[in-house]
Structures are given as C-alpha cells and as structure tokens.
Amino acid sequence: MWIYATKPVGAILGYAMVGGVSKGPPEKMWKIFGDSTGIEREHFDSYFLDSSVAVCITLTGVREGVPLPSHEFKRVRPSFHPPQLFTRISDAEAEYLDKMLFPMEFAAEA
Numbered sequence: 001m002w003i004y005a006t007k008p009v010g011a012i013l014g015y016a017m018v019g020g021v022s023k024g025p026p027e028k029m030w031k032i033f034g035d036s037t038g039i040e041r042e043h044f045d046s047y048f049l050d051s052s053v054a055v056c057i058t059l060t061g062v063r064e065g066v067p068l069p070s071h072e073f074k075r076v077r078p079s080f081h082p083p084q085l086f087t088r089i090s091d092a093e094a095e096y097l098d099k100m101l102f103p104m105e106f107a108a109e110a
Helices: 026-036 041-047 091-101 101-110
Strands: 003-005 013-022 054-068
Touching: 013 026, 013 091, 026 041, 026 054, 054 091, 091 101
Parallel strands: none
Antiparallel strands: 003 013, 013 054
C-alpha cells in the first residue's frame, strides 16, 4: 500500500504492507490502537464523531522514502486526483514510485 499525505504536504511518502484490519466501536479501537495511531485523541474522536464503528488498518514493513509531490506522479497517471481512499496502480506505476521514492537503491544498481 502506497502512503499519500494530504495537503499541505501533498506527496506520496512511502509504502507499507497491510498487516490486518480490525473494526469495532471507536472507544474500543482507541483502547487497542490509540498508542500507535500517530494522532491525538481529540482528532480521533472528531473523525469518528457520530460513528458506531471504527476501522483500523495495521501496517507492517513501513518504508519512508523521498517525498514525491502529487504533480510528479501525475506524469505517469494524469488521472491521479488525491485524496483518494484507495486506488489500484499498475506495475509500471509501482516501479516509477520505487525509483522516485528510493533513488539511492536504484543508483546502486546502475
């Protein structure tokens, strides 16, 4: 899963593997995952206000690369219009992201 940060960052930051998906009442999900969410409790509560179910995605193998601004990715996918909750990318698009976010790994191969 490629990770995109919304504005003001507006860039693809890296990727991770989905380790698991959990759902339940927001209060329960906060008790289980709150310490590892990376957000403040107030933001979590505001996001799930009036929701009876929260879905939490556990990430593994997180890799942060050189941020790639969204306009750069539009060179290979002109239809990319973030924010999008989910979109599939092609093998060629994934290869482009690898090269752009992790240039030192590809420089070593050259």
